[in-house]
Amino acid sequence: MSPVENGAYSKVEYWDERFEVEEDYEWLASYAEIRDVLLGILGGLKKILVVGNGTSELALKLAEEGMFEVVASDYSEVVVRKMRQRQPAVAWVTADATKLAEVFAASSFDAIVDKAAMDAVVSDEGDPWAPNEETKKTVAALCAHAKRVLRRDGLLVQVSLQQKHFRQRLMTNDLKLHNVIDLPMGLGYFIYVWRRNNDDDRQLTTSSCPPSSFTYSH
Numbered sequence: 001m002s003p004v005e006n007g008a009y010s011k012v013e014y015w016d017e018r019f020e021v022e023e024d025y026e027w028l029a030s031y032a033e034i035r036d037v038l039l040g041i042l043g044g045l046k047k048i049l050v051v052g053n054g055t056s057e058l059a060l061k062l063a064e065e066g067m068f069e070v071v072a073s074d075y076s077e078v079v080v081r082k083m084r085q086r087q088p089a090v091a092w093v094t095a096d097a098t099k100l101a102e103v104f105a106a107s108s109f110d111a112i113v114d115k116a117a118m119d120a121v122v123s124d125e126g127d128p129w130a131p132n133e134e135t136k137k138t139v140a141a142l143c144a145h146a147k148r149v150l151r152r153d154g155l156l157v158q159v160s161l162q163q164k165h166f167r168q169r170l171m172t173n174d175l176k177l178h179n180v181i182d183l184p185m186g187l188g189y190f191i192y193v194w195r196r197n198n199d200d201d202r203q204l205t206t207s208s209c210p211p212s213s214f215t216y217s218h
């Protein structure tokens, strides 16, 4: 099934309909193709949230590595139901990547992994040189919610087809670019590694006195 226009990829109705019939589809790259790079980034971390997993093998393969606690998520209830049945060993949760803090507690994860999920989110940006205001707001929400559910110094790892200058100007100061890795496959893909910006936390500890009920997690 192919959408009438590219912007359809940003609509949950499109994905629900697609996942009613689609059993397997791997976007951009297989796990085997990116495994070594991913493990190089995620090595030593424990709690991993995969967003927009779809029918990809990504979450399952990460869980099978045996060193991570993996939560797989997608905003399509249809695919979450399907994958929960197919992969009962993985924890499946319905969650919108732009509203993660409505589902997960603050500082829940060491890393969030997104393979082509934000690519779908920005598919209705219009002119990539001048993305529309709606897309900018949606990406700002994605960054803010990623920051909330990541622990201090936590990572957002994005496997993406979006070119560097377009991706970088959409992201907000909630996350700081740590690294970009070129993937010489397909049309040329990228792995963006963003680190949670902890500047606000530091301000809180140095310049203001938290209330007594305030709990601070390192």
Ligand SMILES: C[S@@+](CC[C@H](N)C(=O)[O-])C[C@H]1O[C@@H](n2cnc3c(N)ncnc32)[C@H](O)[C@@H]1O
Pocket (backbone or CB within 6 Å): 009, 010, 015, 025, 026, 027, 028, 051, 052, 053, 054, 055, 056, 073, 074, 075, 076, 079, 095, 096, 097, 098, 114, 115, 116, 117, 118, 119, 120, 121
């Ligand atoms: C291009 S597919 C990528 C699927 C899979 N990650 C892969 O690499 O094969 C985009 C996926 O992101 C999901 N998605 C799109 N927007 C989302 C959002 N705002 N929150 C959560 N999932 C979203 C779609 O339902 C779909 O599963």
